[in-house]
Amino acid sequence: MPYALCFLLFTIGLLCAVVKKNMVKIIIGIMIMEYAVNLFLIMLGYRLGGAAPIVSPTDVNPEGAIVPQFLASSVDPLPQALVLTSIVIGLGTLALMVSICIRTYERYGTFDITQIRRLQG
Amino acid sequence: MTVPLPVFVAVPLVTAFLLPLCGDKFKRLATLLANAAVLSLLVLAITTIGRTDSYQVGRWSIPLGINMVLDGLSSLLLLTISVVSAAAMLYSVRYMEQYTAKSKYLSLFMLMLAGMNGVVLSGDIFNLFVFLEIASIASYALVGFGCEHEQLEASFKYAVLGSIASLFILFGIGLVYGNTGTLNMAYISQAIQARGLNHGLTFALAMFITGFGLKAALVPFHAWLPDAHPAAPAPVSAMLSGVLIKALGLYAMARLLFNVFGVSDTVGWVMITLAVLSMALGAFLGIAQWDFKRLLAYSSISQIGYVALGIGMGCVLIAEGNLKWASVALLGGLLHLVNHAVYKALLFLTSGSVEMATGTRRMDQMGGLAARLPFTRVTCTIASASIAGIPPFSGFWSKLILVIAAIGAGFYWIAGIIVLVSLCTLIMYLKVQRYVFLGELPDNLRQCRENKGTMLLAMAALALLCITMGVLVLVPALKSSVLDPAVQVLIDRFEYSARLLAGAN
Numbered sequence: 001m002p003y004a005l006c007f008l009l010f011t012i013g014l015l016c017a018v019v020k021k022n023m024v025k026i027i028i029g030i031m032i033m034e035y036a037v038n039l040f041l042i043m044l045g046y047r048l049g050g051a052a053p054i055v056s057p058t059d060v061n062p063e064g065a066i067v068p069q070f071l072a073s074s075v076d077p078l079p080q081a082l083v084l085t086s087i088v089i090g091l092g093t094l095a096l097m098v099s100i101c102i103r104t105y106e107r108y109g110t111f112d113i114t115q116i117r118r119l120q121g
Numbered sequence: 122m123t124v125p126l127p128v129f130v131a132v133p134l135v136t137a138f139l140l141p142l143c144g145d146k147f148k149r150l151a152t153l154l155a156n157a158a159v160l161s162l163l164v165l166a167i168t169t170i171g172r173t174d175s176y177q178v179g180r181w182s183i184p185l186g187i188n189m190v191l192d193g194l195s196s197l198l199l200l201t202i203s204v205v206s207a208a209a210m211l212y213s214v215r216y217m218e219q220y221t222a223k224s225k226y227l228s229l230f231m232l233m234l235a236g237m238n239g240v241v242l243s244g245d246i247f248n249l250f251v252f253l254e255i256a257s258i259a260s261y262a263l264v265g266f267g268c269e270h271e272q273l274e275a276s277f278k279y280a281v282l283g284s285i286a287s288l289f290i291l292f293g294i295g296l297v298y299g300n301t302g303t304l305n306m307a308y309i310s311q312a313i314q315a316r317g318l319n320h321g322l323t324f325a326l327a328m329f330i331t332g333f334g335l336k337a338a339l340v341p342f343h344a345w346l347p348d349a350h351p352a353a354p355a356p357v358s359a360m361l362s363g364v365l366i367k368a369l370g371l372y373a374m375a376r377l378l379f380n381v382f383g384v385s386d387t388v389g390w391v392m393i394t395l396a397v398l399s400m401a402l403g404a405f406l407g408i409a410q411w412d413f414k415r416l417l418a419y420s421s422i423s424q425i426g427y428v429a430l431g432i433g434m435g436c437v438l439i440a441e442g443n444l445k446w447a448s449v450a451l452l453g454g455l456l457h458l459v460n461h462a463v464y465k466a467l468l469f470l471t472s473g474s475v476e477m478a479t480g481t482r483r484m485d486q487m488g489g490l491a492a493r494l495p496f497t498r499v500t501c502t503i504a505s506a507s508i509a510g511i512p513p514f515s516g517f518w519s520k521l522i523l524v525i526a527a528i529g530a531g532f533y534w535i536a537g538i539i540v541l542v543s544l545c546t547l548i549m550y551l552k553v554q555r556y557v558f559l560g561e562l563p564d565n566l567r568q569c570r571e572n573k574g575t576m577l578l579a580m581a582a583l584a585l586l587c588i589t590m591g592v593l594v595l596v597p598a599l600k601s602s603v604l605d606p607a608v609q610v611l612i613d614r615f616e617y618s619a620r621l622l623a624g625a626n
Binding site: 023030037040044101103107116 | 258261262268273274276287288291292304
């Protein structure tokens with residue numbers, strides 16, 4: 001169910017990016033999609049009552065093996081690494097798109113994409 | 122001499138960060154450095170022919186670490202990327218003098234190159250995404266490099282559609298990770314072989330086809346390409362049309378379909394449908410264009426359809442168990458990929474040369490340039506003959522192989538479409554020849570002069586390749602060392618994961 005909501009957020013962002021006429025709103029739509037995907041990635045690694053996946057001395061029993069409680073509660077660290085990377089990439093895209101947006105406003109004097117139509121088709 | 126694989130990413134990446142330091146004062150040094158880097162990559166790419174290798178980044182063994190994989194297909198793509206980028210870089214030496222901030226341009230160019238090399242070498246699906254984003258973001262910036270009205274508009278359109286495509290791909294990667302618990306392509310493939318495709322993975326596959334289809338500009342995902350490619354400076358258009366849509370779109374799609382998800386009839390027919398639509402629509406819309414570069418961009422859509430068609434037919438035929446004809450179809454598709462990279466890069470370079478000499482891209486305002494630009498005219502004619510499939514130029518061989526594969530496999534209607542679209546392509550390029558190079562020379566263009574120096578050198582090198590590429594199929598030694606390993610990688614499908622897993626244990 002949370003995954004379905006995540007996908008709903010993704011489609012809302014997609015709709016926003018496709019339907020809106022204002023360049024800034026299109027960028028906002030893309031960012032909503034971006035956050036939906038990030039949310040999805042982070043939910044993949046979510047675990048109820050999870051603990052940080054770092055082995056401390058108390059998690060190791062005298063034979064040197066890791067205790068089962070640790071294995072049962074530690075979360076998967078990989079999605080978090082993915083989300084960090086994806087946030088940074090998203091930041092790069094956002095910065096570039098906003099700067100294109102600003103330059104376009106300087107040239108055309110509007111954010112309305114129906115009036116920015118020098119290219120046909 | 123064997124070089125570790127990350128060199129292919131590290132060299133352009135390091136150069137990209139060094140170049141802006143040169144600033145405008147040491148522009149010549151920056152140009153020299155960039156050219157040296159690209160040429161050394163070309164030499165290194167030639168040494169990878171026939172080599173298979175994998176490299177574990179930071180010595181972390183897979184699946185914990187990230188690995189880079191070199192096989193026949195990667196090596197073919199690396200070679201193509203290096204050849205086109207070397208020509209485009211050589212061409213930029215002179216062409217980019219008309220823009221400011223040349224060292225920043227060179228830096229973005231190298232970033233794009235690093236991204237593409239990374240995509241074709243990566244063996245980890247998330248790492249592939251990261252490299253894909255590096256290449257895409259650099260290309261959004263390069264499209265808008267001129268900062269004029271059209272460039273900014275095109276760049277924004279491209280950035281929006283490109284980001285949506287990337288997010289589709291990232292969502293697919295999330296789904297794959299959730300369903301298989303690994304990001305390494307070999308391990309994903311193993312998990313899929315063991316458990317088959319469930320609903321989540323099928324959905325991920327659909328996401329990938331949409332995302333990579335958008336990157337490859339297959340119809341109906343093509344809307345950005347006719348705006349973005351003409352707006353970019355000519356050498357960048359050559360890179361975008363020549364290799365970017367293939368490395369980011371089709372290569373990644375083929376790798377995932379054949380080596381990771383495994384082929385099926387349905388996916389193959391989806392690919393064939395997209396391909397046929399792209400071929401037909403791109404050619405029909407292209408004929409109607411009067412903007413030189415826009416016509417070339419539509420023709421790119423049409424030609425990328427041929428490559429996708431080869432891959433799609435291969436997919437269907439493998440699923441049917443018809444390996445013999447599948448390998449012919451894939452050979453045609455991959456050869457067309459290489460051919461198209463070379464001649465479309467050349468066409469965009471000649472269009473840049475024409476634009477630089479005349480100051481316009483409107484074909485109805487040109488004419489009779491054959492006398493003023495003899496060299497550009499000759500190279501453009503060679504490339505046009507190539508793309509239209511006139512023997513013995515390169516395009517003829519790949520189209521011939523595709524037609525043979527279609528007939529051999531019993532898809533007669535596909536063979537008919539290939540020939541028909543080829544005819545439309547011929548009309549398109551006859552139009553280019555007629556309106557740009559033949560006819561009356563308008564009075565305002567009497568003064569225009571042929572460009573000199575490195576631009577001609579770059580065009581001559583690519584034109585030479587256009588003429589001689591036929592040897593890739595005709596000489597058995599070259600075919601078996603360059604093309605066959607690439608086809609074999611796709612035919613063998615799960616060998617890919619088996620080989621890497623055997624290496625890991």
